[in-house]
Amino acid sequence: MMDTTTQVLVIGGGPAGSTTATLLAREGFQVTLVEREVFPRYHIGESLLVALNHIFEVLGVREKLEAHGFQKKTGAFFEWGAERWLFDWGKLPGEHRSSFQVKRSEFDHILLEHAKSQGVQVHEGVTVRGLHFDGDRPVRASWQAAGGAAGEIAFDFVVDASGRSGIMANRYLHSRRHNEAFQNIAVWSYYRGVQHPDVGLTGPILVGSVPQGWTWTIPLHDGTTSVGLVVHEKYFQERRKTASVEEIFTEGVSRSRLASEAIAPAERVSEIRVEGDYSYLSEVLAGPGYFLAGDSAAFLDPLLSSGVHLATYSGMLAAASISSILRGEILPEDAATFYATCYxxxxxxxxxxxxxxxxxxxxxxxxxxxxxxxxxxxxxxxxxxxxxxxxxxxxxxxxxxxxxxxxxxxxxxxxxxxxxxxxxxxxxxxxxxxSDLLREEDLRCLPTAVGYRVVTEPRLGIARVSGSVAEPALAAV
Ligand SMILES: Cc1cc2nc3c(=O)[nH]c(=O)nc-3n(C[C@H](O)[C@H](O)[C@H](O)COP(=O)(O)OP(=O)(O)OC[C@H]3O[C@@H](n4cnc5c(N)ncnc54)[C@H](O)[C@@H]3O)c2cc1C
Known part of the structure; x- marks a missing residue:
């Protein structure tokens, strides 16, 4: 049974939602997370960046992920026009030189179960149907469970981590702006028996350009491989007049030497999936009583596999912001500005x-x-x-x-x-x-222009930056 009040309501249990909720619960706040699906549920977005290790550590979930046996990933290989690029994380300084290729159903499930273990009240199979406002501040949510039960929950803060549905941006703020570039369609499927070329890396993502776009090949720990094609929406629509989605996919992949050679001996073991992957950014990322995290706030073309990183990074920023507001360390409007600027x-x-x-x-x-x-x-x-x-x-x-x-x-x-x-x-x-950038170790978020930065020690929160030294933010509320 869902409580009727909570300090923080998190909408969505993907990487953004579970990260925000876990970090807030670990700071001792009362957190309720509502997720429409019952996990494990399918999701695309399987190749993870090395920077995620830092967030896994802050979450306290690293060991659980290591123990699960996901495919290790030590970099990426791009066959890009006439160029060949190898991003070898093994050569990076610092302690983290690998990440994972994950089945998102399992990865997201681990993160959500971890959130529960840290004290988050998680309700799966429950959809947030709408938000109620006091002026421009959301204060209550209406929810409905798959079984038909329904109710309302009041909150001090809401974090919209509802992914591309983007409740706040789409329904209330009308703030989502699509990029004119990157209006792409992704088509993908799964193969068994793929022959992965040796490019000198463990479990790399292989990216190959083709005349109409590019392909990905991602090895997964269950022996299957995710193979995808990204093309421009206009090409896709035009080609659809005479070709099936399967034909577009097969034809596109066959034009990539990397992907076609890899799947030559393999068999396709799933249906073909299609999704628009238009890039967008919400003009508003935070406001009175609310924060938008992950895909609900922004989506970027998947070329560099930045999605889960951005989702967890923004989740951490949101948790730090809300923690400091609730502890009276920063003015809410300053935290919102900081969050939006960083993100x-x-x-x-x-x-x-x-x-x-x-x-x-x-x-x-x-x-x-x-x-x-x-x-x-x-x-x-x-x-x-x-x-x-x-x-x-x-x-x-x-x-x-x-x-x-x-x-x-x-x-x-x-x-x-x-x-x-x-x-x-x-x-x-x-x-x-x-390559330093791909490493993305700057968990601390550097934009000193707004005078604050995120700290994880001794507690997660936002600290003032004065000169090069960060000091605890002054209690100003
Ligand atoms: C083709 C493609 C390839 C990609 N490849 C990669 C990749 O290789 N690496 C990478 O890092 N990223 C990749 N991404 C991006 C990645 O999938 C996303 O950025 C990431 O999943 C965002 O996480 P999130 O938590 O914000 O949203 P999600 O993971 O989508 O989670 C949102 C959750 O909210 C729930 N929800 C929605 N509405 C409601 C509601 N009203 N009430 C309750 N719950 C609700 C949903 O059920 C969902 O579980 C790819 C994306 C695409 C489209």
Whole structure:
């Protein structure tokens, strides 16, 4: 039976929701999480970044994940136009040099069970039907269980982690803005008996460009392999007039040397799935009494497998923000500004990198590659500069540049960094700033422009940054 009040309501039990809920419960707050499905449930998004290790540690779930036996992943291999890029995490400094390729049904289930073990009241098979507001502050949610029971729950804070359904952004804030670039469709399936090429990595994701887009190949621990194709929506719709989804998929995959050679001896063992993977960002990420985390707030083209990272990262930011507000360490509006700034910067940084990747392909003659360009509608120069402040040294010099120049310059610098990672001959190149970025160890979120940063010790929260030293935020409420 669901309580009628809670301190924090989390909507959705994916990585964003379970991360937020677990961290808040570990800080001693009363947390209720409502999840529409009964876990384990299917989800796409199987290749994880190395940065997630830090969040797993903060969550206290790392050992459980290690023990489960997921496929270890030590990097990525890209056959990208004429280029070959090897992202070898084994060469990274620091203690974390691998992550996992996961079956999301099992991974998400572990995270949700972990949330329960940390004191979160989890209700599966329960859908949030609507929110009720006091002015612009959400204060109550109506829910309905699969069995028909229904009720309301009042809360002090709500975290919308409802994924792409995005209750707050879609239904109440009307704040979701789609990028003009990255309007893609993903088509994928699962194979058994795949012959994984030896690229010098353990369990890598293989990404291969094709004239109409790109393919992924992800080995999973149950012996199956996830194989996917990403194409532009317009190509997909046009091709659909004369071809089945299966034909589009088979034809696309056959054009990738990496994917087609790998699946040549294999058998397809599941149906073919299709999903639009348009990129978007909500203009509002936090407000009075609410935070949007994970896909409910923003979605980015899956090229660099950043989704679960962004989901858990934003979950951690939301938990830190709410913890500090509830402890009276920061003004709610300052926390909301901090959250939105951090999240937006982090997202845009990834978006620029993805865009730069698309820019690299030598087969740019097709509509797909043309269409993956950022346009003025997608990002403005100020945001671009902010996004890269902590990534590409010297970006400050670009202050005077107009947007086009700025993006071109960012592209050029990314290209320089990428060229150090060319796999030819496995030359053992030293880690570059770019691979540092993929490592994403900056859990602390650096945007000092807003004067705060996240701390995980001695408690999770937000601290003021003064000079280079972080001090506990002043009690200001
Ligand atoms: C084709 C494709 C490939 C991808 N590949 C990768 C990859 O390789 N690596 C990667 O990291 N990411 C990848 N992603 C992205 C990744 O899937 C998402 O970013 C990630 O799942 C976001 O987590 P989340 O917790 O925000 O949302 P979700 O995991 O979607 O969880 C949201 C939850 O909310 C629940 N919910 C929704 N509405 C309600 C409601 N009204 N009431 C109660 N519960 C509700 C849903 O049932 C769901 O369980 C990919 C995405 C796509 C489309």
């Amino acid at each position: 937006r910067e982090h997202y845009l940084r990834w978006m620029l990198i993805v865009s730069t990747f698309y820019d690299q392909n030598s087969g740019k003659e097709t509509y797909f590659w043309e269409a993956q360009r950022l346009s003025t509608g997608d990002i403005n120069a100020a945001d671009a500069k902010l996004a890269f402040t902590h990534v590409v040294a010297g970006i400050e010099d670009l202050k005077e540049a107009g947007q086009t120049d700025l993006l071109a310059e960012v592209s050029a610098r990314m290209r320089e960094n990428l060229s150090h990672n060319v796999a030819e001959g496995g030359d053992g190149a030293a880690p570059t700033p770019f």
